[in-house]
Amino acid sequence: MDGGRDIIPYTMKEISSNGTELSVVLPTYNERENLAVLIPEVEKAFGHLVLEIIVVDDGSMDGTKELLSELNVTFGNIKPIYRKSLGGIGSALRDGYNNASGEFILSSDADMSFPVGDMVKLYQKIKEGYDFVTGYRHGGEGYYEKRTASVKIKYIISRFGNVVVRKLSGIKVRDFSANFRVIRRVKWLELKTKENTNSLLFEMIVKATQKGFLITEIPVHFHERRFGTSKLNLWKEAPKFLIKALKYVFFK
Numbered sequence: 001m002d003g004g005r006d007i008i009p010y011t012m013k014e015i016s017s018n019g020t021e022l023s024v025v026l027p028t029y030n031e032r033e034n035l036a037v038l039i040p041e042v043e044k045a046f047g048h049l050v051l052e053i054i055v056v057d058d059g060s061m062d063g064t065k066e067l068l069s070e071l072n073v074t075f076g077n078i079k080p081i082y083r084k085s086l087g088g089i090g091s092a093l094r095d096g097y098n099n100a101s102g103e104f105i106l107s108s109d110a111d112m113s114f115p116v117g118d119m120v121k122l123y124q125k126i127k128e129g130y131d132f133v134t135g136y137r138h139g140g141e142g143y144y145e146k147r148t149a150s151v152k153i154k155y156i157i158s159r160f161g162n163v164v165v166r167k168l169s170g171i172k173v174r175d176f177s178a179n180f181r182v183i184r185r186v187k188w189l190e191l192k193t194k195e196n197t198n199s200l201l202f203e204m205i206v207k208a209t210q211k212g213f214l215i216t217e218i219p220v221h222f223h224e225r226r227f228g229t230s231k232l233n234l235w236k237e238a239p240k241f242l243i244k245a246l247k248y249v250f251f252k
Helices: 032-045 064-075 089-098 116-126 149-169 185-191 199-210 234-250
Strands: 005-007 022-028 051-058 078-083 104-108 132-136 180-184 215-219
Touching: 022 032, 022 089, 032 051, 032 064, 032 116, 051 064, 051 089, 064 078, 078 089, 089 104, 089 199, 104 116, 104 185, 116 132, 116 180, 116 215, 132 199, 180 185, 180 199, 185 199, 199 215
Parallel strands: 022 051, 022 104, 051 078, 132 215
Antiparallel strands: 005 078, 104 180, 132 180
16 A cells, blocks of 8 residues: 555464454554653553554654564564655555454554553443444533643534534534544445545544444543644645535535
C-alpha cells in the first residue's frame, strides 16, 4: 500500500489465526517514548488473553524499530508493519486491521491520549454481543483534556465538526473522528474501506450503519500527549474530513 511496507515475521506464544482473541492496532510515527510505556501497559491489561499488538510504523526515525525488537524479546506477540513513508492514518489502520488475526480488533492512537483502562472497557463492551464499539470524548460522560490554548482550539473544532456530521448523517454517534474503537474481525472484512486519511474513521461508521451492524459507544477519556508532538494538522485535516463526510451523507 501507500509508501510500501515490510511485514516483519514474529513468534508468538500459542497464537494462531483461530486462537487470537484480541488484536490491538497502533498506527505510529516517531512515537518511541510513548510506545515504550504504552505497550507494556497494554500487555499487562490484557495479559489473560491471547493477544497480538500490531504496530503500523510509517518510517519513524526515532528508534521505534529497535524498541519494538526489544519489546518483542520480552512479550513475543508484537507484529510490526514497517512502511517506508507517511501514507495516512486511514491506510495505516487498514493495513493493521487487514493483518490482524484476532477475533476482535481494537485500534488506538499510539501517543497515550487514550488510557489503557478505557481500552479494557471497549473490549468488555463488545463482548456483550455488539459488532462495533466506539469511544466518545464529546458530550455525556466523555472527557477531553484541554490544558493548553492549542488543544482548546482543537477541541472546539473537533466537537463542532462532530455535531455537524451527526446532524447531517442522522447517525447517533457522538464522536466520528476518534481512533479509539473495537470491531469484530469478521465484520471489518465486510466493510471494504477506501479512505487513506482520517476520513476512514467516519467511513467505517457509515458503512457499518448501512450494513446494519449492532453498534454502540462508550464514554472515554482523552488526554494531552505525554511525550513528543502531535502530527495532526487539524486546520488542514478538519475541512477534508468534513468534505468527505458530506460525500458519504449525500452520495451514499
